[in-house]
Amino acid sequence: MKYTRITALAAIGVAATLSLTACNGDNSEKNSSSKSSLSSSSSSSDGGSKPEGGSGSGDSEAGNAKSGSSDDTGAEAAANGAATGGKVTFCKTQDLAIDATDAAPDKDSGRIDITMVNRGSTTCSATGFAGVDIKDADNTSNPIERGHAQPRVTTLKPGDAAVFNLAYDIDNTGDSLASPTNILVTPPNETHTVTLKWPAGAGEIEGAYTDVEVYPTHTTD
Incomplete structure (x- = not known):
């Protein structure tokens, strides 16, 4: 009778241990999955806010706009024209x-x-x-x-x-x-x-x- 009880108790202890191990395993997987999800989300957020792509293209457009400005070119041409004799001088x-x-x-x-x-x-x-x-x-x-x-x-x-x-x-x-x-x-x-x-x-x-x-x-x- 005593042997039967001891065996039963041992079986219950093994079951409890297996149950706790299973629970810990599930929590570890959940924690691992949660960290992976947060890491992925953080990476995605950082990638969207990085200035590399947007800033680089913005500077390039500004540079192109400056170098290709027709107004600046026209003003420079007018100045060159005046310097090369386009301006009327005063009578001597x-x-x-x-x-x-x-x-x-x-x-x-x-x-x-x-x-x-x-x-x-x-x-x-x-x-x-x-x-x-x-x-x-x-x-x-x-x-x-x-x-x-x-x-x-x-x-x-x-x-x-x-x-x-x-x-x-x-x-x-x-x-x-x-x-x-x-x-x-x-x-x-x-x-x-x-x-x-x-x-x-x-x-x-x-x-x-x-x-x-x-x-x-x-x-x-």
Whole structure:
């Protein structure tokens, strides 16, 4: 009887051991499967967020866009064109025939028209204000102030003329203290000066030379 019980108990112990082993084996497989799944998921997630592919192609596209930009190419070509002579240069004093005439519209408003004709062989620009001094009979030279006016683009082909004006009030009293003899003209953006005679018959200047104003060039068309 005792032997039967011992045998039974031994059988139960073996069964229990086998059951625990089986359970541990299942848990190990589950844990192994779970780790494998997490590892696979992590690998997939990392692969999707890696910057290698996207970043590389993005940089390549940006590089291609920069190197193939038509706007940059056009701007560079325009700059090269200007550097190789596409830009109109300013008229040189030596290429201009310059003359001064009395152009007073009435007895009270004095005006001297100074005309510049392009005698050169190329188109040039006379845009802006000419530098002007008036020389008096006492041999002093007086700089003339600019009038309030905006310069206009003044481009001269060979043979074309530009004009600018000196404006002042005429003194009809005969008491003017100004005795102009010459007009010294330096064309816009030039350093060489020409000396012109004060036009015969021009009205006397009222006040001082500081009351005379010079206006910007414009074409005669």
